[in-house]
Amino acid sequence: MTRLQLIDISKQYPGVRANDRISLSVEPGQIHAVLGENGAGKSTLMKIIYGAVQPDEGRILWNGRPVAPRNPQEARALGVSMVFQHFSLFDTLTAAENVWLGLGRSLSLAQVVARIREVAGAYGLDIDPLRPVHTLSVGERQRIEIVRALLADPQLLILDEPTSVLTPQAVDKLFGTLRKLAATGCSILYISHKLDEIRALCHHCTVLRAGRVTGEVDPTRETNASLSRLMIGAEPPELRHDAPQPGEVRLAVRDLSLPRADQFGTSLSEVRLDVRAGEIVGVAGVSGNGQQELLAALSGEDPRAPRGSILLFDRDISRASPRKRRRAGLHFVPEERLGRGAVPTLSLAQNTLLTRTHTVGPLGWVRPGELRALAARLIERYGVKAAGPDAPARSLSGGNLQKFLVGREIDADPKVLIVSQPTWGVDVGASAQIRAALLALRDAGCAVLVVSEELDELFELADRLVVIAQGRLSPSMPVAQATVERVGEWMSGLWPNAAAPAEQRRTVDAHA
Amino acid sequence: MLTLEARPAPSRAMSVASPLIALAVTVVVGALLFSALGKDPVRGLQMFFYEPIKSGYALGELAVKAVPLALIALGLSLCFRSNVWNIGAEGQFIVGAIAGAGVAMTADATTGRWIVAAVLLAGMLGGLAWAGIVALLRDRFNANEILVSLMLVYVADMLLSYLVYGPWKDPKGYNFPQTITFLKATQVPRLFDGSRVNLGLPIALALVGLFWVFMFRTFAGFQQQVGGLAPLAARYAGFSSRRALWTALLVSGATAGLAGALEVAGPLGQLTPYVPVGYGFAAIIVAFVGRLHPVGVVFAAVLMSMFYIGGELAQSRLGLPKSLTGVFQGLLLFALLACDTLIHYRVRRRKAPAAAAPTSARALRAQGGA
Numbered sequence: 001m002t003r004l005q006l007i008d009i010s011k012q013y014p015g016v017r018a019n020d021r022i023s024l025s026v027e028p029g030q031i032h033a034v035l036g037e038n039g040a041g042k043s044t045l046m047k048i049i050y051g052a053v054q055p056d057e058g059r060i061l062w063n064g065r066p067v068a069p070r071n072p073q074e075a076r077a078l079g080v081s082m083v084f085q086h087f088s089l090f091d092t093l094t095a096a097e098n099v100w101l102g103l104g105r106s107l108s109l110a111q112v113v114a115r116i117r118e119v120a121g122a123y124g125l126d127i128d129p130l131r132p133v134h135t136l137s138v139g140e141r142q143r144i145e146i147v148r149a150l151l152a153d154p155q156l157l158i159l160d161e162p163t164s165v166l167t168p169q170a171v172d173k174l175f176g177t178l179r180k181l182a183a184t185g186c187s188i189l190y191i192s193h194k195l196d197e198i199r200a201l202c203h204h205c206t207v208l209r210a211g212r213v214t215g216e217v218d219p220t221r222e223t224n225a226s227l228s229r230l231m232i233g234a235e236p237p238e239l240r241h242d243a244p245q246p247g248e249v250r251l252a253v254r255d256l257s258l259p260r261a262d263q264f265g266t267s268l269s270e271v272r273l274d275v276r277a278g279e280i281v282g283v284a285g286v287s288g289n290g291q292q293e294l295l296a297a298l299s300g301e302d303p304r305a306p307r308g309s310i311l312l313f314d315r316d317i318s319r320a321s322p323r324k325r326r327r328a329g330l331h332f333v334p335e336e337r338l339g340r341g342a343v344p345t346l347s348l349a350q351n352t353l354l355t356r357t358h359t360v361g362p363l364g365w366v367r368p369g370e371l372r373a374l375a376a377r378l379i380e381r382y383g384v385k386a387a388g389p390d391a392p393a394r395s396l397s398g399g400n401l402q403k404f405l406v407g408r409e410i411d412a413d414p415k416v417l418i419v420s421q422p423t424w425g426v427d428v429g430a431s432a433q434i435r436a437a438l439l440a441l442r443d444a445g446c447a448v449l450v451v452s453e454e455l456d457e458l459f460e461l462a463d464r465l466v467v468i469a470q471g472r473l474s475p476s477m478p479v480a481q482a483t484v485e486r487v488g489e490w491m492s493g494l495w496p497n498a499a500a501p502a503e504q505r506r507t508v509d510a511h512a
Numbered sequence: 513m514l515t516l517e518a519r520p521a522p523s524r525a526m527s528v529a530s531p532l533i534a535l536a537v538t539v540v541v542g543a544l545l546f547s548a549l550g551k552d553p554v555r556g557l558q559m560f561f562y563e564p565i566k567s568g569y570a571l572g573e574l575a576v577k578a579v580p581l582a583l584i585a586l587g588l589s590l591c592f593r594s595n596v597w598n599i600g601a602e603g604q605f606i607v608g609a610i611a612g613a614g615v616a617m618t619a620d621a622t623t624g625r626w627i628v629a630a631v632l633l634a635g636m637l638g639g640l641a642w643a644g645i646v647a648l649l650r651d652r653f654n655a656n657e658i659l660v661s662l663m664l665v666y667v668a669d670m671l672l673s674y675l676v677y678g679p680w681k682d683p684k685g686y687n688f689p690q691t692i693t694f695l696k697a698t699q700v701p702r703l704f705d706g707s708r709v710n711l712g713l714p715i716a717l718a719l720v721g722l723f724w725v726f727m728f729r730t731f732a733g734f735q736q737q738v739g740g741l742a743p744l745a746a747r748y749a750g751f752s753s754r755r756a757l758w759t760a761l762l763v764s765g766a767t768a769g770l771a772g773a774l775e776v777a778g779p780l781g782q783l784t785p786y787v788p789v790g791y792g793f794a795a796i797i798v799a800f801v802g803r804l805h806p807v808g809v810v811f812a813a814v815l816m817s818m819f820y821i822g823g824e825l826a827q828s829r830l831g832l833p834k835s836l837t838g839v840f841q842g843l844l845l846f847a848l849l850a851c852d853t854l855i856h857y858r859v860r861r862r863k864a865p866a867a868a869a870p871t872s873a874r875a876l877r878a879q880g881g882a
Contacts, residue, residue, distance in 0.1 A: 014518055301747050322750030332748075340744040353734055354749040364731040 001064050003028045003187045004049070004156055009058035011044055018044040019055070020211040026156065031178060031188045033198040033219060035231055036208035037427040038398065042191050045208070046158050049189070050082045051075035063155075081149035082158040087141050089133045091264075096129035099148045112151075119150050123177045134264075138286060139170040146177070157181065158189045163197060164453065167286055168488035175201050193231070194456075195224040207231055232428045239435055242443065244463040247277030250447040251298075251330065251416045256309040256318075258297055266290040268297065271473045273449075273466060275416065280438065280448040281476065282462030284455060284487055290471035291451050292335075295420050298449075299332040300325045312416065326355060329415030333406055335424065335451075337398065341405045344394035348386060349375040351393050352408060374411075382407035383433065399430030406434050416447045423457060435461055455487060469493035516857040526855045531801065533854075534847035535815070541843055551830050559829065560822030560840065572707030574817050576779055579712040580605070580771035582813035584795035586716075586723050587764030589804040593727070595740035596760040600646065600661030601768040602792025603668035604639035608769025609776045610672060611638025613691060613783040616698040616776065617680070623697045628711075631698055631777045632770060639769015640762050642668060647761040651754055657761070665792070673785055680783065691783040700778040712774040719767070723806040736760065768792060794820075797845045816841065 004026040011019040018041045026032045036042045047053040049060070051069030060067050062078055069075040072082075089098045100112045107115070116129040125143045133141060142162065149157055159178075163171045178201065182188055192198055198205055199219045207215035207230040215230035228234075253273040260267040268290050275281050285291060296302035298310060300322035310318040312328050322332070334340045342351045349371040352359070359370040375389035382403045386396050393401060402422070409417060422438065423431035438461060442448050452458050458465060458479075465482050467474040467490035474495040477486075489495075539557060546556030564574050584601045591598045612635035619627050642664060649655040676689045685692070700710040726733040739746040739756040746753060771791065776783055798816050802808030823837025 299748070300750060322748065324750075326750070334748055336744070339742045340748050343738055343742040343745045345741055346738075350734070353731070354738070354745060357731070360731045366729050366731055366734060368729075 001028075002026070002061070003030075003063060005061035005064075006045075006049070007059045007061065009045065009048060009055045009060070011041075011048065011053065011055050013044075017211050019048070021058070022208070022211075022213055024206050024213070026187045026189060028155070028187055029182050029185045030204055031182050031190055031202045033190045033192060033202035033205040034208065035192060035195075035198055035205055035227065037193060037231060038425050039210075039427065040208040040231075041211040042208055043160065046082065046160060046189065046191060049075070049156075050080060050158060076152055079153070079155035080158065081152050081154035081156070083142070083145045083149050083160065083162060085160045085162070085164065087145055089141055089144060091134040092132065094130050094132050095127055095136070095144045098133060098144060099129070099151060102148055103151065115151055116147055119147055123150065123180050124173075125177055138288060139166050139173075142166070142174070150181070154186060156187045156189065158191070160191045161193075162190075163192070163194065167491045168455070168484050169492070171197070195227045195231075198227070199224070209233060228428070234429075239432065239439060239460060241439060241460070244279045244442070246279040246463070247445065249274045250277050250313060251275040251449065252311040252314075253298070254309050254311065256294075256297060256305055258293060258302070258305060260293065261302065261304075266293055266471045268293050268471045271471075273473060273476075275447040275449050277415075277447050278442060278445050279463045280442050280450055280461055282458035282465045282479070283449065283451040283468055283473075284458050284465055284491065285453070285468035286491055287453050289468050289491075291420070291468055293471070294468065294473075295332070295334070295418065295451060298330075298418055299334070323357075326412075331355065331409040331412055331414035331417050333409050333417070333419045333422070335420040337401045337405055338394055342393040342401060345392055347375075347390045347392055348379070348384075348396075348404060349389040351375075352378070355408060356412060378404055378407045378411060381411070382437070399426040402426050403430055403434060406437060410437060410441055414441075414446055416449070417441060418449045418451075420451045421454075422450060422452065422461075423454070424452075431457075455484060467491055467495065515860050516853070517860045519856055519858050522855050523858075527803075530851040530855060531803075531848060534801075534844060534851045537847040537851070538840065538843045541847075542840060545839070549832060551832065556826065556830060556832075559825040560818060563825050564818045564821040569707060570821075572704070572709045573821060574814065575709045575713050577817035577820050578810075578813040579716045580775055580791045581795050581798050581816055582716050582809055583712075583719065583771040583774070584764075584768045584792055585798035585802060585809045585813060586719055586806060587767030588795055588799040589802065589806065589809055590723065590727065590736065591760040591764040592799060593740050593804050594736045594756050594760040595743065596757055597658045598643065598646065598661050598761055598764050599658050599796065600643075600663075600665045600792070601764060601795055602788055602790065603661065603665035604642045604765040604768035605772040605775075605792045606665070606668040606672050606788050607642040608635035608639035608772030609783065609787050610668075610675060610772075611635050611769065612773030613680075613694070613776045616694040617691060619695045619698050621695070623695070625697060625701075627698050628700055628777065632700075632715075632773050635769045635771075635773020635777075636766040637769065639765040639767070639772060641765070642769070643761040643765025646765075647758050650757060650761075657757075669788060672783070672787065676783055676785055682782075689785050693782045694777065698777055699781065700774055708779055710774070710778050712778060715770075715774075717810075720806045720810055727806065732759075768795075794841060797841055801844065801848055815844070819844075 002025050006022060006024045008021045008023055009019050010021055022045060034042050034045065044053060048055050051072045051074050054070065067078060069078060096109060096113045096116055099116060100109055103112065113129045120127055125147060127140055127143045127147065162174060166174065178188055190202055199222065202219050205217050205219040206213060207217065207227070209231060219227065253271050256268055256271040258268040266289060271294060283291065297305045300320055303319050303321065305318035307318055308316050312325065312330055317325055317328065338344045352371055352374050356374060359367055359374060361367050372389040378384065379386055379389065384404045385400045396404065406419065406422065419438065422434050426434065438448055438450070450458065450461055462479050464476045464478055465487065466476045467487060469491055470493050472493065474490050542560070543553035543557060546553040564570055584605060588598060588601055612631045615627070615631045615634040645664060646657050646661045649660050650657045676691060680691045682690055682692045700712060702708065702710045703713065727737065735751040736756050736759060738749065738751055739753055743753065776787060780787065794816055798809060798812040801815065802812035819837055819840045823834060823840065826832040826836050827834050
């Protein structure tokens with residue numbers, strides 16, 4: 001009997017039809033991928049199955065019987081479990097205590113610990129239930145979430161973009177667990193936009209585009225190109241990546257050590273890095289390994305860097321304000337677009353004022369006409385879909401706002417550009433455009449530093465790669481010599497001559 | 513069933529209509545309140561909405577109360593837009609009044625009219641210094657500005673009492689806690705005969721224009737607001753949060769102090785323990801009802817002033833308690849906050865959920881698992 005069947009599910013949100021007559025069926029023991037770009041309606045569909053959102057139309061059949069879960073409790077009672085992209089764990093509690101919180105009072109903590117060990121053993125998930133969550137790596141935290149989901153003995157497990165926070169090795173491990181789970185008859189709905197993963201793991205794939213089903217395929221028989229056609233309606237444009245012609249060192253980081261600013265941060269230790277004119281250097285790493293701290297020190301948002309540790313054109317800028325650095329030619333596109341890269345409620349025109357102050361007249365006079373002209377130019381040149389220069393930043397989709405922000409900095413003709421997660425949450429078309437713009441900038445002689453958690457992106461963009469792990473930076477390797485395995489190993493802090501302190505080893509074990 | 517549904521974009525029409533709807537709600541609830549108190553609601557509402565505007569003299573009295581409210585609220589608007597929560601404008605108002613009075617008392621028979629400028633300037637500096645304490649403690653020790661500014665209100669109140677009961681007490685004042693009546697030369701010039709409206713009105717209106725220009729046409733004003741709207745964006749851009757803090761507090765302190773000086777050197781003419789009447793707190797409501805916008809503040813100040821006068825009239829003519837003024841102020845703010853929801857949401861009538869009740873989940877699960 002079919003485990004789950006969705007028939008003509010529709011959901012209308014103000015201004016957007018998130019799901020438009022979507023049908024989908026999942027068999028017992030099947031790993032079923034739901035593939036689509038950001039905004040294709042995947043999350044809404046999963047929330048409907050999980051009872052967090054009610055559909056406007058359509059029916060849900062669960063083991064052949066119509067159901068309408070009104071909330072996640074009802075869905076869980078049916079046997080649906082979900083692992084969210086963002087974990088909901090209390091840092092100060094142990095793994096077992098976190099799991100216990102989500103269960104009823106029927107079990108004692110000791111019983112929960114025993115159950116966790118049992119389930120974890122059965123599926124090859126190694127976690128220590130007695131460790132406090134704040135000491136765990138991201139991969140370990142995800143395993144707790146999975147164990148928590150499995151303790152409910154689900155018939156259907158939903159995983160939302162589960163690999164975005166994992167090293168390649170941890171991904172392999174997760175896949176092993178999922179295959180074992182499927183072999184016991186549990187169905188899995190696997191949400192992702194990563195084509196390779198879906199082809200490697202899933203038995204069946206439903207492709208969504210703009211709220212509609214555009215394909216039902218067997219992913220093992222498809223190519224990345226054919227899947228991508230279904231997902232975005234076209235093949236991703238090829239990027240021209242000419243050989244780099246590196247010039248002089250523009251940005252140099254010399255033995256930068258920085259104690260963490262808060263208890264959840266990461267301390268930087270002895271970071272060394274050169275970025276030359278005409279090259280793109282990529283920084284790979286699992287999130288939370290010091291990327292934020294490094295970027296804040298480079299951009300000037302964190303002005304605590306020791307003197308002499310950050311040099312721009314051989315001039316010490318380690319204590320300079322972001323505005324001084326910008327005047328010297330260093331521009332930065334942060335990871336958070338709304339609230340950091342742009343003020344959500346202000347118009348695009350006003351948002352240019354954050355980093356582009358040449359429009360400010362004498363005596364600090366703001367000239368609205370020039371602001372709007374600048375914004376209009378950026379909108380046109382970078383193909384930003386927006387109502388106009390007066391549209392508030394938050395009215396733009398993630399991809400369009402990112403195009404605007406990257407455009408705002410590129411248009412300033414930077415000598416050094418630092419970009420964090422350039423295409424995070426951005427659809428394929430806009431990603432390609434942003435990457436092409438960065439490559440063009442490089443060819444024009446700018447020094448570019450890209451920090452990203454997506455290895456594919458770094459392989460596509462960068463000329464050299466460095467890896468950040470536990471606040472330390474690896475030596476660089478040319479992209480031509482880099483492999484996923486090697487970078488993955490380095491992500492755990494295991495690069496040649498790396499002094500691996502005890503804490504690092506622990507994380508490595510956890511990932512192994 | 514009625515449900516709230518998020519709008520795709522905030523409604524512009526609603527952001528204009530919301531204060532009007534709020535006012536209408538206040539009127540309706542007010543009418544019910546009068547009926548419940550056994551008074552004629554029409555006459556009750558007349559006290560609040562007709563009597564204060566029925567003659568030139570009444571309009572003048574309206575302005576006398578609206579000017580200090582608008583001045584303080586202007587400064588607070590800038591403060592709140594910068595995400596600095598100065599709740600102690602009342603204290604800055606008092607210290608401004610004290611400083612103004614201190615200068616006014618130095619006048620003698622030969623003093624020229626220039627003393628008025630000195631009085632007002634002293635008032636501004638007094639309020640500025642009082643708010644400066646808040647800024648200093650916040651900047652240096654990260655002390656919460658809400659608590660510090662509020663507590664300084666009571667310190668200022670004590671300071672005022674000390675002066676009027678002690679060193680500044682009028683020797684010929686029959687031991688009443690009050691200073692001498694200031695000399696004629698120190699009086700803020702009145703605009704018309706037969707009305708108490710004085711120079712404060714054009715000063716306030718000029719400041720409205722000045723604040724508008726600063727907020728919306730200068731880079732400094734832009735930086736100030738970015739710090740309030742998105743602190744991370746301000747840090748990313750490299751705008752100084754310390755400068756924003758100091759600017760916000762010093763400016764709002766100065767406007768509150770100016771209001772205090774205008775009050776003692778204007779309608780009051782002497783310093784008494786009854787100088788503070790809550791303008792500093794009412795101005796918080798004025799700032800929000802006015803949408804933290806200089807022009808909006810003017811309308812809100814006039815409205816709030818009507819409530820003050822209406823409350824007094826209701827007290828004297830209808831025998832209603834004085835707290836009615838506070839009730840009306842609170843009602844308006846409450847209604848406005850509620851109506852503001854409609855800017856981002858709309859009310860939709862929704863069909864009742866489908867009649868087919870979901871089968872018991874547990875029962876299904878038992879079957880499915882079999």
